[in-house]
Amino acid sequence: MVSKMYEFKTENDLKAFDEFVLANGGSFLQCSQWPKVKGAWKPRFYSGFCDSERVLTCLVLMRKLPAAGAVWYISCGAVSDYKNEQLQKEFADFLKSEMKKAKATCAIVDPLIALRINGEDCKDGFYAHEMLTKCGYELNADIETYTYKHPVQLFLKLKDENGQVIPGDKILKHCEKGVRYSVRIGTQRGLVAHTYTYDDIEKNPQIMKDFMSVMHDTSDRNDFVERDSEYCHNLISVFKDNTDITIVYYDKEIDRNLEEERQAKKQVAIKALETAPEKKIRGLKDEIESIDKNTQSFEARMEETKEYQQDAKIPVAGGLTLRYAGVGSCLFGGTRNIVRNNTRSSHYLNYLRICKSIEDGCNIHDLGYVLVKTPEITEQGTLGKLEPTDNFVGICDFKKSFGSDYFEFIGEYILVGNRFKYFLYSKLMPKAKKLKMKFVKIIRKSQGK
Secondary structure, eight states, X not given: OOOOOOEEEEOOOHHHHHHHHHHTTOOGGGSTTHHHHSTTSEEEEEEEEETTEEEEEEEEEEEEETTTEEEEEETTOOBSOTTOHHXXXXXXXXXXXXXXXXXXXXXXXXXXXXXXXXXXXXXXXXXXXHHHHXXXXXXXXXXXXXXXXXXXXXXXXXXXXXXOBOOHHHHHHTSOHHHHHHHHHHGGGTEEEEEEOHHHHHHOTHHHHHHHHHHHHHHHHSOOOOOOHHHHHHHHHHTTTTEEEEEEEEEHHHHHHHHHHHHHHHHHHHXXXXXXXXXXXXXXXXXXXXXXXXXXXXXXXXXXXXXXXTTOEEEEEEEEEEEXXXXXEEEEEEEOSTTHHHHOHHHHHHHHHHHHHHHTTOSEEEEEEOOBOOOOBOTTSSBOOOOBOGGGHHHHHHHXXXXXXXXXXXXXXXXXXXXXXXXXXXXXXXXXXXXXXXXXXXHXXXXXO
């Protein structure tokens, strides 16, 4: 019998707990502040030591369920070395004993370990899968029943191989043509952007109302999990030093003034045609044609927003970003339908969020998840290729257009504590969850939220 090398215990020093999370590149989902956002889940904090050296921290969120006991959820897994098989085996045994004491049904864990990046296999992912299954974890192959974390994220590197910051304009050059065009023409079509901190939001409640108006419109079109204003406000309050909201407004008055400037330039160009030498005529005609195209676009915006006042400032895009441990995470974001295609405000918004992540010294900008189809299981027992669901193909392409990398993570794993209760949880609860979400959406729509 192999002697134990590690000691695990309940953590009371949450400052040291968070310092370890930050020092080891952990996620905000693994820090002691996260339970304050997920109020319905009760936290447990565990740490692991080798002699006096801390080698592991683990935030467990626990929630009681009708007829199914209690479920434990470890978002992003423990902060630890997943290549250390003995550490993981001993910690899994410790978790089993703790679950038995607490009468927990199962522990769900979804480590942020890449299985593939841009379709290329990652050895660490396959090794981690093999190691976790040896420790008693079972892979959940049903994507639709995942508790929270999605197995596909799109990450944009903000520093090169030498650790040097990549400037925003250089990142923009590597974005797809549509992104570059959208960023260039944004301000020429009446878009203005503001980034708001927690203090700004506390002083002006209208900021949150503007942001939520965008989120509701976005959720009506997509299968994003819709969060209410109270949830978003609480998240910003808990992570006030790490979070901000960026809102892009369409300012009709600015747009009208820009159109007047273009028309003045057009008249100058028309006048110049009368005496222009042959070699300048083509350039002048191209300038006039470009102005006419912009005028058509302007008139379409005026028609689409005719129900708004002439000096209206309409929130058309918004994003809530949390920057923690060198990663800028796009938690929520979207665009309203109004003037959406005309101004391309979503590209404009996300480029500004990327620039803010660069400014704040982040290494990576996480453009967020996409929902994927349930994959086949490979011969090695891992998740197969993870492809976006039909209604997320466009969202995936949008996020890739910034030059981001497509990360497929190893997925969600279950450590079962009670087989019968786990059957109730895994087979019956998903059906109840779907019915509940449909009911919640109906109620919200009827209340106009």
